Amino acid sequence: MRATFIAYVRGYLSLTFRGGEVEAFLNEAVREGLRLWDVQLTGPNTGRFKLDLSDFYRLRPILKRTGCRIHVAERHGLPFQRKRILRRKVFLAGALGFLMGLFLLTSLVWKVEVDGTDKLSKPLVLAAAREEGIYPYQWIFRMKKMDELARGLLSRLPDAAWVGVERSGTSIRIRVVETTKPEDKPLASPRHLIANKNALVTKVFAEKGKPVAKPNLYVKKGQVLISGELGEGDHRKWVPATGKVYGLVWYVSTIEVPLTQVHRTYTGETAEKSYLILGKRGFQLTGYGEGNYTTSVTIGTPKMFRFRGFSLPIGWLKDTVRETEEKVYALTNEEAEKLGLKRARDDLLLKAGAGARVASEKVLSRREADGKLVLKVHFEIEEEITSQLALVETP
Structure with missing residues (x-):
C-alpha cells in the first residue's frame, strides 16, 4: 500500500520492530485504532511497517505490554521537508525574493x-x-x-x-x-480668371462663372477667360470664378549641347579614414596613405557625442573614399540634337506645370561652335493659362 497525499502532508515514519510478542503488538496496535501499512515480517521476531507521525507516541504503552522494541528507519512527508528547508534560511529568503520580484515585474505595465x-x-x-x-x-x-x-x-x-x-x-x-472629415475649402472672394500668357485657347472647363474664352480663340495676357460676373442690371451677381483654361503657348529656345560628354563612374576600389573631432578640428586616426586616387569621391558624416540633449564638441568622423574614372564619349550631331531636344522639353514642361504637354516642335537652326552643337528650336506647349483677378463689387 502506497502512502496517500494526506499522509505525506501530515508526515509518516518507516519503523522496524524486533523481540517480544510480535503478533500481540500488531493486534493491539490495530485495536487501539493506529493506522499501520506496508507491514512485513522479515524474521521470527522482526519486521517493519509504516505509521502516521501523529500516532508515534501512542505506541509506547503497547510496546511496554508486548515487550517489543522499535527503531525509526526513515522519515517521510512535509513536516520533515519543512525542517530541512528552514535550515537553509538564505536559500529560502532568496527563493522568496525571486518569487516576489517576479510577481512585481509581471504585475506592472512596462x-x-x-x-x-x-x-x-x-x-x-x-x-x-x-x-x-x-x-x-x-x-x-x-x-x-x-x-x-x-x-x-x-x-x-x-x-x-x-x-x-x-x-x-x-x-x-x-x-x-x-474620423474622416471633409476638407475645409477656403472662402473665395469674387474674381475673374484671366490669361497669364499670350496663347491660343484649346480647352475651356468652367466650373463656376461665365466662360468668355472659346477654343481656337487667340487671347492676350490679362484678358478675361472666365468671368465672375453673372446677370445684368438688378440681377447682376458676383461669384468666385473657378475652372481651367488650356492654351498653346509659343517658346523659342536656344540649346547648347557639348559634342564631347564626360561620364564619371565608380571603379569599385574604396578606402576608409577615421578622424577624431575636437571642436572645429579633425585629427586623423586611421587610413594614412590610403585613398590617394587620381579621381575620387569622399562620403562621410560626422557623429557628435550628446549628453542630456546637448551636443558636445567631441565627435567621430568616418570617411569613405571611392575611386572614380572618367570616360569620354564623342557624340554625333544627331545624338547631340536628340539629347538637347529632350533636355529642352523637360525644362519647359517643368516650368509649365502639371497637365502640360508638347504639342509641336520645330528646329529653326543648327550650327557647331566651340565644340558644341547650338540649336534654335520653336516649341508649342499646351498648358494651363489661368490666373485670378479679384473683383470689387460696385453699386
Whole structure:
C-alpha cells in the first residue's frame, strides 16, 4: 500500500520492530485504532511497517505490554521537508525574493504603444491614456477592464471614430481609427480668371462663372477667360470664378549641347579614414596613405557625442573614399540634337506645370561652335493659362 497525499502532508515514519510478542503488538496496535501499512515480517521476531507521525507516541504503552522494541528507519512527508528547508534560511529568503520580484515585474505595465494615428498625435493619445490610468509602471490589477478603458479613451479623443485597448503580458497596445472629415475649402472672394500668357485657347472647363474664352480663340495676357460676373442690371451677381483654361503657348529656345560628354563612374576600389573631432578640428586616426586616387569621391558624416540633449564638441568622423574614372564619349550631331531636344522639353514642361504637354516642335537652326552643337528650336506647349483677378463689387 502506497502512502496517500494526506499522509505525506501530515508526515509518516518507516519503523522496524524486533523481540517480544510480535503478533500481540500488531493486534493491539490495530485495536487501539493506529493506522499501520506496508507491514512485513522479515524474521521470527522482526519486521517493519509504516505509521502516521501523529500516532508515534501512542505506541509506547503497547510496546511496554508486548515487550517489543522499535527503531525509526526513515522519515517521510512535509513536516520533515519543512525542517530541512528552514535550515537553509538564505536559500529560502532568496527563493522568496525571486518569487516576489517576479510577481512585481509581471504585475506592472512596462510599455504602452499607439497604432493607427495619422492626424492625431501620439503624445495626445498617450496623455489621454494617462488620464485613464494607462501609463508605464502602472499596476495591472489597478487598471479598469479593457472595454471600459477603450470607452474612456474614445470620450477623451473627439477626433477618433473607434479606440481599442489590448493587453499582452506587460504591454498595452492602443489602436485608433480616426474620423474622416471633409476638407475645409477656403472662402473665395469674387474674381475673374484671366490669361497669364499670350496663347491660343484649346480647352475651356468652367466650373463656376461665365466662360468668355472659346477654343481656337487667340487671347492676350490679362484678358478675361472666365468671368465672375453673372446677370445684368438688378440681377447682376458676383461669384468666385473657378475652372481651367488650356492654351498653346509659343517658346523659342536656344540649346547648347557639348559634342564631347564626360561620364564619371565608380571603379569599385574604396578606402576608409577615421578622424577624431575636437571642436572645429579633425585629427586623423586611421587610413594614412590610403585613398590617394587620381579621381575620387569622399562620403562621410560626422557623429557628435550628446549628453542630456546637448551636443558636445567631441565627435567621430568616418570617411569613405571611392575611386572614380572618367570616360569620354564623342557624340554625333544627331545624338547631340536628340539629347538637347529632350533636355529642352523637360525644362519647359517643368516650368509649365502639371497637365502640360508638347504639342509641336520645330528646329529653326543648327550650327557647331566651340565644340558644341547650338540649336534654335520653336516649341508649342499646351498648358494651363489661368490666373485670378479679384473683383470689387460696385453699386
